[in-house]
Amino acid sequence: MRIGVLTGGGDSPGINACLRAIVRRAHEAGAEVIGFQDGWKGLVEDLTMPLGLKEVSGILPQGGTILGTSRTNPFNKVKKNGETIWEPTDKVRKVLDTCARHRIDCLIAIGGDDTLGVAAHLIPHGLRAVGIPQTIDNDLWGTDYSIGFPTALSIVTEALDRLHTTSHAHHRAMIVEVMGRDAGWIAVLGGMAGGADVILIPERPFSVKDVVARLKKRLELGKRFSIIVVAEGARPVELGGKQVTQQEVDAFGHVQLGGIGYWLAARLREHKDELELTPRVTVLAYLQRGGIATAFDRLLATRLGVRAVELALEGNSGVMVGMQGERVVPVPLEEVAANSPRLVPDELIELAEIFY
Ligand code: F6P
Numbered sequence: 001m002r003i004g005v006l007t008g009g010g011d012s013p014g015i016n017a018c019l020r021a022i023v024r025r026a027h028e029a030g031a032e033v034i035g036f037q038d039g040w041k042g043l044v045e046d047l048t049m050p051l052g053l054k055e056v057s058g059i060l061p062q063g064g065t066i067l068g069t070s071r072t073n074p075f076n077k078v079k080k081n082g083e084t085i086w087e088p089t090d091k092v093r094k095v096l097d098t099c100a101r102h103r104i105d106c107l108i109a110i111g112g113d114d115t116l117g118v119a120a121h122l123i124p125h126g127l128r129a130v131g132i133p134q135t136i137d138n139d140l141w142g143t144d145y146s147i148g149f150p151t152a153l154s155i156v157t158e159a160l161d162r163l164h165t166t167s168h169a170h171h172r173a174m175i176v177e178v179m180g181r182d183a184g185w186i187a188v189l190g191g192m193a194g195g196a197d198v199i200l201i202p203e204r205p206f207s208v209k210d211v212v213a214r215l216k217k218r219l220e221l222g223k224r225f226s227i228i229v230v231a232e233g234a235r236p237v238e239l240g241g242k243q244v245t246q247q248e249v250d251a252f253g254h255v256q257l258g259g260i261g262y263w264l265a266a267r268l269r270e271h272k273d274e275l276e277l278t279p280r281v282t283v284l285a286y287l288q289r290g291g292i293a294t295a296f297d298r299l300l301a302t303r304l305g306v307r308a309v310e311l312a313l314e315g316n317s318g319v320m321v322g323m324q325g326e327r328v329v330p331v332p333l334e335e336v337a338a339n340s341p342r343l344v345p346d347e348l349i350e351l352a353e354i355f356y
Helices: 015-028 040-044 090-101 113-125 149-170 185-193 208-220 260-269 285-289 295-313 333-339 346-353
Strands: 002-007 032-036 048-050 075-080 083-088 106-111 129-133 172-178 198-200 226-231 245-249 255-257 278-283 319-324 327-332
Touching: 002 015, 002 040, 015 032, 015 106, 015 295, 032 040, 040 090, 083 113, 090 113, 106 113, 106 295, 113 129, 113 333, 129 295, 129 333, 149 172, 149 185, 149 226, 149 278, 149 285, 149 295, 172 185, 172 260, 185 198, 185 226, 185 346, 198 208, 208 226, 208 260, 226 260, 260 278, 295 319, 295 327, 319 333, 327 333
Parallel strands: 002 032, 002 106, 106 129, 129 319, 172 226, 172 278, 198 226
Antiparallel strands: 032 048, 075 083, 245 255, 319 327
């Protein structure tokens, strides 16, 4: 049995723990593992690297991915009559040829909705693949947790603890911009763990008027500082519910987000007389994706990696390993692609609001 592995999309701590688990479990079963570098690009351009016991030794806690990553897409995503169509390009044939050349029986793809979306769309073309959920955004359908999310939460929580002390001392409204394109998992759970006073997420468009009202209410209670956590994909009603974006667009048609924190600070400054709080902005950005993986992430990555290999050994294809409660279960990749992004449920959003 020959198993190929790739890591695609935004990286996160825990990927290397997963690669280690894949290699160790495959080795135990006498299967060979071939690494493809830089996501789907490695399959298109036939960029391999050996992935044996030696290569995965000592990488358990390390962030990043020893395979490298990219946002290469062998399909063209086009909108037709409001529907998104994945049109195959000549790169699809190249991916399949590379797999055939290396006699890959099953390809394990580690990534978020884009990377696993490619796997799902390659299955009808004859690819045999198993997916592993990995995105700090935690927005993949079919799994409670994706690799990287637990570590991102810890990073955000520690940042909020630190920002609390300085905003308290200076009587400031500290705006903390976190990642979260379509779903506010990091903002809601990180914000709750770090004691945020206002949490703004893509799921619920917000108005500056409401934010000002909340800050004023805290001032009336004698609280002369506030922590506002805003997801990069949050949608102000003043912008017609549109997200604040940058210029760059990736191969999956996603425009780079970022800037909502500074946008909000400028709006709050317009209310400085009533608020008596100076706004300041901290953009956590790529810090959320860097550094060593937490214990939870290492264990999650290990369990998902081992199960993915076992599913491949049993001859499965077209599934993602999902963590559901205490169990790791196979979920059809097609369903993952069709139902992602998984949004934060109302009850969690309302739970966070109790602490505003
Ligand atoms: O992988 C998810 C994510 O972290 C998003 O939250 C964010 O919008 C995006 O990646 C940033 O990606 P890039 O690394 O391409 O700037």
